[in-house]
Amino acid sequence: MISLPIVRMYASAEQAQAVVAELLNRGFAEELVTLVTAASRPPANAPASAASDDPVLSSILSSYVLRAHAVVYAERIRNGNALVIVRPEFSTGILAERILDDGNPVDSGVVIDHDRLPLWDDGAPFSSLFHIPPLARGTAPLSAFFVLPVITKRGGTLCSALGLSELASHDSYIFGAPALSRSASPLSSALNLPTLLR
Numbered sequence: 001m002i003s004l005p006i007v008r009m010y011a012s013a014e015q016a017q018a019v020v021a022e023l024l025n026r027g028f029a030e031e032l033v034t035l036v037t038a039a040s041r042p043p044a045n046a047p048a049s050a051a052s053d054d055p056v057l058s059s060i061l062s063s064y065v066l067r068a069h070a071v072v073y074a075e076r077i078r079n080g081n082a083l084v085i086v087r088p089e090f091s092t093g094i095l096a097e098r099i100l101d102d103g104n105p106v107d108s109g110v111v112i113d114h115d116r117l118p119l120w121d122d123g124a125p126f127s128s129l130f131h132i133p134p135l136a137r138g139t140a141p142l143s144a145f146f147v148l149p150v151i152t153k154r155g156g157t158l159c160s161a162l163g164l165s166e167l168a169s170h171d172s173y174i175f176g177a178p179a180l181s182r183s184a185s186p187l188s189s190a191l192n193l194p195t196l197l198r
Contacts, residue, residue, distance in 0.1 A: 007083065028096065040077075076108060
């Protein structure tokens with residue numbers, strides 16, 4: 001899953017600096033930890049999406065925080081608070097949250113609805129990875145998507161479902177397709193085409 005930044009607000013810059021020092025001491029990469037105070041300026045390599053006339057807001061946005069949240073954070077920072085943002089590497093998010101919470105954060109003014117955050121679904125890993133809804137839920141989503149009958153629904157085969165003649169007996173079928181054929185040229189025979197060589 002794409003790593004979402006973890007954000008905590010602190011009452012003072014000193015308190016936030018102590019948390020940053022602990023994060024770095026515990027092995028978090030310096031480029032993944034951001035401390036934002038009223039005197040902060042965005043880094044030189046800030047993404048274009050962080051562009052703003054307000055350097056504090058730009059500093060927050062450079063760590064990929066949602067703009068709507070960043071506006072609220074920037075207002076609190078201008079009133080004397082400090083912000084720590086961590087973009088944790090895979091499997092380090094829980095440790096980062098523990099360290100941030102041990103630093104006694106204050107209310108940031110942003111309400112995050114954890115029930116609406118994207119969750120991982122083992123039944124639809126591709127959809128979970130890219131945060132898109134699955135095409136369909138059910139036992140045969142591809143059949144439903146392409147509006148085709150399920151091959152094994154009535155014990156038939158794909159050929160019978162599509163109205164084509166069978167290439168071999170049903171005893172030699174695997175997954176609805178012929179595994180072996182007793183004919184020397186089953187495709188040519190099924191389509192009534194002559195073979196190139198006999």
